[in-house]
Amino acid sequence: MTGAASAVFLLDMKGRVLVWRDYRGDVSSAQAERFFSKLMDGETDPSSHEPVVYDDGVTYLFIQYNNVYVMTASRQNCNAASLLLFLHRVVDVFKHYFEELEEESLRDNFVVVYELLDEMMDFGYPQYTEAKILSEFIKTDAYKIEMTTRPPMAVTNAVSWRMEGIKYKKNEVFLDVVESVNILVNSNSQLVRSDVVGALKMRTYLSGMPECKLGLNDRVLLEAQGRATKGKAIDLDDIKFHQCVRLARFENDRTISFIPPDGAFDLMTYRLSTQVRPLIWVEAQVERHSRSRVEYMVKARSQFKERSTATNVEIELPVPSDATTPAVRTSMGSAVYAPEREALLWKIKSFPGGKEYMLRAKFGLPSIAAEETLPEKRPPIRVKFEIPYFTVSGIQVRYLKIIEKSGYQALPWVRYITMAGEYELRMI
Amino acid sequence: MNADNRKGELAELKGQLRQLAGSRAPGVEDLKRELYKKVISYLTVGIDVSSLFSEMVMCSATSDLVLKKMCYLYVGNYARGYPELALLTINFLQKDCQDDDPMIRGLALRSLCSLRVKNLVEYLVGPLQRGLKDSNGYVRSVAAIGVLKLYHIAPSSCTDNDFPVTLKALLLHDSDPQVVANCLCSLLEILSIEGNVSEAALREKESLLHRNVILSLLNRFKEFSEWAQCLVLEVVSKYVPEDAQETHDMMDVLDDRLQHANSAVVLATIKVFLHLTMSMADVHQKVYERIKAPLLTLVSSGSAEQSYAVLSHLHLLVMRAPMLFASDYKHFYCRYSDPSYVKKLKLEMLTAVANESNTYEIVTELSEYAANVDVAIARESIRAVGKIALQQYDVNAIVDRLLQFLEMEKDYVTAETLVLVKDLLRKYPQWSHDCIAVVGNVSSKSVTEPKAKAALVWMLGEYAYDMSDAPYVLEGFVQSWAEEDFAEVRLELLTAVAKCFFKRPPETVQILGAALSFGFADANQDVHDRALLYYRLLQHSVEVAERVINPPKQAVSVFAGDQSSEIKDRIFDEFNSLAVVYRQPSYMFLDKDQRSPFAFSEDTGSSIIGPQSPGREDLPSDIDARDNDLLLSAHEKEDSRAVSNGSHGYSSSKFHTLQEFTDSAFAPRSPSPTQPIRNARATPLPPAAVSSTAASPLLAVDDLLGLGPSASAEPFPPLKLNPKPVLDPASFKRKWGQLTVALTLEYTFPAQAMVGLTGPQPLVRHMQTNSVQCMASGNAPLKFFFFAQLADAPANTGFFLVELVVTTSSGLASAKIKADDSSLAPAFADSLQSALSKFGSL
CATH class of the missing domain: 2.60.40.1170 (Mu homology domain, subdomain B)
Known part of the structure; x- marks a missing residue:
């Protein structure tokens, strides 16, 4: 049966509990912090850790958003898919309320956070998770204005996703x-x-x-x-x-x-x-000259009808992490080296159908390789584009x-x- | 903030709150709010502000909602630790429960129920009763959960006040869907905990699965919130429809849920579909087809966490229906940006869906991962390729790949590949020629991981004929004996050198000597012992040593390590829960101490009618334990299932298939969550009707398989049985072991007889009056060993032995009869059946 959650925790990047709401009194925040620090110790990168972890009789489910972990815990055989989704809904609701969900916004609004957590779950069972409905009875600026709250009328309403009495000047x-x-x-x-x-x-x-x-x-x-x-x-x-x-x-x-x-x-x-058919086809030829330099020849071809045009095309060409001194020529658009992404970004504002553009790039490489040669990650070429008026x-x-x-x-x-x-x- | 400072600040806060407590000055609310906020912020960062309790309560007289909420939060946080202080809050909470504003009524009631203080329970009952009758849906839905909270604090005061009954009424008739949903989850939780000790509660829980309840929930299904829909679907998945038509109707109603954007709803719907059609093989197959597209969409859309949850379920499904996703394998190709936990599952899926038609492409894709991305995934990919190779029959292409891996000259790739080549060779020795050619090129220096080293060493020993430099490579290993940290490798090395010696003695004899002497001096006991053993064997006779150390090998056809189908079925029963993610049935990971009173047993289904004893006997671990208590424990668990089988010495695999066939094709599996409802419906029927209707589908199965209870077909003259036969357990055991099953018999107890069968004792006594004695009996499943003796038989002859298993959920009893004189078995079966049929009708 869909088991109930014990509590919801909001943790910072170091795994410290910022705010938590206890529902069933069987998992404490200290316990959760202990678990989380154990998790962080074990992994170099906790974001790559499985989102469902069992520890000492308790199942922890968590997601990361910005610099916050949203986590729930349960001692029952709960429904993993449902609780993970619930956590995402929590994030959505917070985003709706605080513009952005991050550590700071939680600290600044902890009273509202409590109020929201109180209504989103009762005794470990999800209740109302739609920001639209919640905002009917939990107001962010509640401190100043006179309250005119009603209980969520959406539930008594046949159309739960829409309130009555909405007015716009221009429809x-x-x-x-x-x-x-x-x-x-x-x-x-x-x-x-x-x-x-x-x-x-x-x-x-x-x-x-x-x-x-x-x-x-x-x-x-x-x-x-x-x-x-x-x-x-x-x-x-x-x-x-x-x-x-x-x-x-x-x-x-x-x-x-x-x-x-x-x-x-x-x-x-x-x-x-x-x-x-790939709408934009990219081919890259790479020539590596041992440890001195690497040369790229990239062809990008648009494979759609000429009357359409792709806009904001961005081709991300991965290059070695220790590449230096880029020398780039393009037949269209501009290319910038983005060392932080270990890539060359080739941007083409407007790319009509049936065209082909070229890029040539040369990078220097240090003659001495780093001591520990980590295995190369070899990411793929990634392409971004938009083609308006076309499906x-x-x-x-x-x-x-x-x-x-x-x-x-x-x-x-x-x-x-x-x-x-x-x-x-x-x-x- | 240091301690002194903090103390000072708390004292200051205390003073300020005290001043404001009685004040009615304008603007006082704002001041209070600031102070409360400060208190709550302390509380949030973990500073103990319990010393302000009385001041906080004193200030609680306010009409300001946010202030109230903060106050409730504070009180809820400290009430459990300070029960005497909590008493102070009762007054204002109770008052708030009768406020004009439904919001305040709801919040106050929720806080009141969340205090978790045992001696305040008496104050809860009144407000809860009023809350359940409140005119506002919000208050009622809070009250519905409140009842559950009350139950956890004081179960008796919850049941004594008939709260479950009230909830049930609301469940059926309330206009607000959220109230209905909350009633449902409260009831389910209360009744399944209560069901462990009370039979009535179990029946009550059963009644939640009654057709009327299910239909009323389904009829208003679309009104429910998505979470409530998940809950309702979970309940519906346990319902057994009356006929195929009803199944189809239900699926029609729910079909659009597969298109829901909420993945939890989709998975819950899938569970319903799969479980509803469990007994309809052809429809079940169609369901798989139907759910495919929604599942694949969920994998590639939405969050990584969602993909993870969905992929876990896909993995379970693909194990049951391997062909299902065979053509959709591309959906499981990894994206560069997938987190590694998703990639891992995708690799497993690719392994699972690989078949003859798609192997080439899948392996090509996997090979790209081997050269790519992070090391952990590269390793997993190689393992996946290996697993696929082991599954398939014609896979020369795969072998080529593995060998290409070796040529990549990356240490971790080489290591993984060596291990795999070893496994492949064990299964397909015919490929040795190709494999060895390449393995021979691997520089032993580039192999560092113990597993890989052991694999390489094993191959060197095993294929010493094919690898020209085998003795010399081994020599290198032996020379660096002291540097070898892993006993695993040293053990393997001893064996390999010995094997090499048998094949190429002149080149190896010296190395063997060196290896053995290293072995004698080895600190590791196993290595030492093995060296000694080899030495003595060789001393005794080289031929004998060869027979022991290097016997001709048979190809390994199946590697061990797969989960039993029993476990897989259990996990499937718990579809859409953590069990699937962990790949373990819930009893294996749930903390049992914590389970009561909080937890919620997954399927109490197996022991609904006739709950034999308090406790959770439906847990498989318990079943096993009980099985072991029985006289003869060597039987497989399947034995207890209701199928007739002609011979005793059945081969288990054959039996399995037959069993599974009947299970999946016709009868709901036992224990299966779908079982209880069948009985729930059968209970009220008169016994005569039951024996014909409830039993008929199962009898029909038997007829189809030609396994019908033939014993009952022709009458036999009644046997005269010894009213007081004597047989000691040891002789029983011996006889049972010696004799083969002469006959099997199936009988379905009418429901009204099952009510009396709450434990083994009633039937034991009943059978005694029919001259059939009990040797041993057990609970959950109800299992008996009976014996009887011919009236005029000499001592120790003329015995009939019976093993009787009763499936409590269906009332189906199946007996295996063994007899000293098997020609009399049919007659005995006749009297046994008539004795059974009299049970319960007295």
Whole structure:
């Protein structure tokens, strides 16, 4: 059964407890600190340690965010996935409240931290973890203003993700169709893996309780229903909707209808795992002249239609950690050596389709190698880019209707963008 | 801040608080707030501010919510340590519990219940009762958890006041989903702890799995918060639907949860699907197909921690359905930015999904890791390649890879590879030629790790014919005997030199002498002894020594070390919990002392109807212990399962497959969390109906397999049994060992008979009246050894021996009958069955 957590701890980078909230009285903060310092001693890098650790009858689950560890402990056979996710929600809530979650913001706001931890979990069971709902009854500036708190009415409300009575002067909706391309090319220049993760990201600034209806191009919808379509149809592997979408409706007549939450949220996410041609192909030839210098010849080619243009292209070319005296020439864009990242960063502001650009670089190497030759890390070439007005999947928004009983006209704005996700090309 | 300073500051705070206590001056709230904040900040950094307790309480009369919260926090922190002072707070907390503001009522009630002071319990009951009836959902949901808190402080005052009953009512009828969810988690926790001592509570817990409850939860499922959904899904996963249609309906309702953004909800849904379809092999298979995509998405999206949790589950699934992800192996390719704990799991997945069609690509990918990233992962990758090589049949390509690794000339790569080549050679001696060619090129100086060294030395000894310089390489090792720190290597070296000696005596004889003399002088006892043993063997006869030291070897077909399927099943039962992450059933890592009263046993399912004795007998460790107490403990645990088997001397593997087949195809596994509900439903039915309905699916299984209880098919003339037979345990044991199973018999007790079967004793007494005596019996699972004797038989003959195992959850009893005269066994089976059928109807 989903076991209960014993406590939630917020620790600093040295593993000292900054704030903690005890729920069941069976794991003390001293015990947690002891565990954590043991963990830090054992590992050179605690961030690479498994996030679920067993110690002396207690399971500790933790995540790191900025300079803070958020940790929970349990003596029961709890649900690891759920508690780890809960910790991430805690981080989200703190970020919502304090702009940024870090040691300082926790110290400055410890009273609110206590208040939040009190409502997010009761006796080790998660309760309310949505910042929107929590902010209804825990105000950050509570010290000054007169309280008008109510208990979370969201729970009594049929639409738990939206409060009633929201008002905007100008009613607008922004819908971004964002697809990120994940590519993995091995050292033999073979594309070993590619997939696309798409998201319909919405930002709504709408008054009242608006009914929204979204129409997508049919092909995708067909896929979404799991009906096999033959031929070249794209295989959207796994569609997920935000909880506001009426799934029954979607099953019936394929309309995506929903009452949106206020503000930003992901309406829908999907995955596409068909082979995708790498949009930007990078090849690097490396010539090493023993311990004196290393030369690179890098070719970057855009493999999409000429009418599209990739912007903010950044190609990160890893170089040896002891490389010096860079000499770089590029046929387009600019390249800077970033020793802190052990890489050469080649930036191209605008990269139209069907073009090829070159970079040549030469680095000096110290003639004497360091005493202990650590094994080379050999990171891959990584590429970042954005291609506006373009999607790999071909997904299209046909309409976005907004109906509210007050009858206002809302403006929907739709944008498409494709960007690089985990885009890695391994070097030889 | 030093101690004096601190004392001074605390005293100052005390004074200031005291001044403010009675004051009604304007702005006093702000001042209080500042002071409270200071106190709380001390408390946060761990300074003891308990000395301010009474002042803090005195100032607590305020309408300011934040002030109240700080005060509650303070009180909650110190109440347990200062119970007398805590009494001071009761008054204002109780008052706040009746405040007009529901927020304050809720907070006050929560704080009141969190005081954890035993002698204040009496003050909790009233506010809790009112809280559960409060008009505001927030207060009710706080109260629902409050009941659980009360239970942990004082169980009796919780149950005596009928709180569980109230919770149950709210569970079914409250309008607020959060209240329902909190009632559910309180009830579950209370009832499963209570269930360890009280039968009624167990039944009550069972009733939570009643169809009505499950349906009412499912009907309003979408109203629940994501966390509550996880909880409900966990409960639903233990429910056994009435028929296939219901299973499908439930899956339809929950199907969209697989698309939920919360990974915990997705995993919980998957658990429901897998467990619901446990007995429907074809649907079960489809479920695997259905859950694939959502799982793969979860792996590659979201946080690294989420990937970690999901990958742990994938690993469990892939062990059960190896083909499932065979074509999706690319999802498990490591990203450069993955943390190493994720990479490690991905490597394991790649190993697990490798099959003939994808091996080449997977191994190519793994080889890249070997040359790349961090050392730990490089090592793991090489091991993964090795594991794949060991799994497969046609893997020359892999051998090539391993040999390429050796050519990379990185110490750690070489080391790992040598170990693997050794394992490969042990399994596939036919590759020796290729392997040895390359191993021969490895410079022994570049090998430093003991394991790798031992592997290399072993190969040198084993393949001394193929490696021309084997004796000379070994000589090098022997010469540096003193520098060799690891006994493991020195032991291996002794053996290798000896083996080499048998193969190439002229070249090795001197080295052997040197090695043996080093061995005699070795400080390590094992090395010393081995050297001595070899020396004496060789002295005795070289041929004998060769037979001992270098016997012809058989290829190793399976390496030991895999977890038993029993353990794997247990872990699967605990899907979506830490058990999966740790790869251990929860009883292996949960701290037992801590479990009561806090903990929550994972599946009390196995012993629901007829709880035999207080305690947690459903823990497998206990079962084993009890099994051992029985007269004959040598039986495998599977023995206790309900399957007829013709021969006693079965080979376990054959039995396994048959057993597993019936399990997965038709009957819920026992003990399985899905079991209890079957009984919960069966209980109220009249006995006649039960024996036909509840028993029928199982009988149908038997029919399908042709293993039906044939004994009951034809009537036999009743046997006359000796009413007072005598048999001592030793003879019983001997007889049991000698005789083969003459007959097996299955019988399903009607539910109403099972109610009487709370321990072995009632059945033992009942059988006595039927001239069947008990030799030994055990609890959990209920297990009996009976014997009976023909009425007119001479001493020590005409005995019938019976092993009877009763699965308490289903009432299914299976008996193995052995008889001195096996021709009489059917007749005896007949009378045994009639005796059993009379049980409970008296």
